[in-house]
Amino acid sequence: MRSILIAGNWKMNMGPKETADFFAQLEDAAHKEITGVEAAVCPPFVSLSTAFSSRKAGSAVKIGAQNVHYEDNGAFTGEISTAMLKELGCDFVILGHSERREYFGEDDKIINKKVKKALAEGITPIVCVGEVLSERKDKRHFDVVKEQTAGSLAGLSDDDLRKIVIAYEPVWAIGTGETASPEQAQEMHSFIRGELTSLFSKEVADIVRILYGGSMKPGNAGELLQQPDVDGGLIGGASLKPSDFSNLIAIASEQ
Numbered sequence: 001m002r003s004i005l006i007a008g009n010w011k012m013n014m015g016p017k018e019t020a021d022f023f024a025q026l027e028d029a030a031h032k033e034i035t036g037v038e039a040a041v042c043p044p045f046v047s048l049s050t051a052f053s054s055r056k057a058g059s060a061v062k063i064g065a066q067n068v069h070y071e072d073n074g075a076f077t078g079e080i081s082t083a084m085l086k087e088l089g090c091d092f093v094i095l096g097h098s099e100r101r102e103y104f105g106e107d108d109k110i111i112n113k114k115v116k117k118a119l120a121e122g123i124t125p126i127v128c129v130g131e132v133l134s135e136r137k138d139k140r141h142f143d144v145v146k147e148q149t150a151g152s153l154a155g156l157s158d159d160d161l162r163k164i165v166i167a168y169e170p171v172w173a174i175g176t177g178e179t180a181s182p183e184q185a186q187e188m189h190s191f192i193r194g195e196l197t198s199l200f201s202k203e204v205a206d207i208v209r210i211l212y213g214g215s216m217k218p219g220n221a222g223e224l225l226q227q228p229d230v231d232g233g234l235i236g237g238a239s240l241k242p243s244d245f246s247n248l249i250a251i252a253s254e255q
């Protein structure tokens with residue numbers, strides 16, 4: 001059985017002070033180990049240390065980053081390496097988010113290099129795919145997601161795939177308040193699992209968690225998480241509020 005992953009992507013929000021406040025306000029229940037549910041937050045780089053130090057002792061909430069570079073070290077001004085994230089204790093790194101693709105020119109080739117580097121360092125990549133509105137309107141959404149999936153995961157083995165999380169984030173649903181319907185999400189998640197089956201094997205495709213992202217919040221999480229191929233959420237806006245994030249974890253634990 002795939003456990004549910006509730007992952008918060010804080011994007012360019014929450015400096016160290018707000019990060020400490022967040023952990024102080026997170027409900028005790030959210031810190032507890034829950035069978036079948038994993039929770040993680042991905043703060044900006046400068047708040048990672050504070051996230052680790054302000055998390056309650058024994059907290060089950062994991063911590064991840066929002067990006068990483070694919071080189072080991074060297075003259076890459078402004079970049080952060082996987083070894084640096086590992087040294088802090090990061091479990092996850094979000095890769096290929098649509099905002100990285102759109103504003104920072106990341107393509108599947110770059111994302112693929114980052115995925116390989118994260119895997120080599122033992123950090124779980126959360127690999128994002130998803131179409132923009134015009135692609136959905138043109139009925140090209142399956143082709144786009146197929147290409148992104150194959151490109152970002154090129155050259156990986158079945159064993160690598162086991163250590164990966166995919167996030168389907170339709171760009172038209174990100175930060176817009178518009179959510180994919182549970183049926184739309186299920187349709188695409190099942191399509192992605194089918195693609196993973198063709199690219200790798202059914203055995204490993206059945207293990208991989210596929211998260212949904214795009215205006216997920218306590219009010220709609222239940223029906224999305226009930227879908228058989230929706231294995232969690234990558235949550236932006238609603239992950240910034242300790243009460244919403246605690247609620248999302250509680251909702252996941254009821255599935």
Ligand code: 13P
Binds near residue numbers: 173214
């Ligand atoms: P929102 O939940 O704010 O729509 O953001 C989704 C997202 O991009 C998570 O990575």
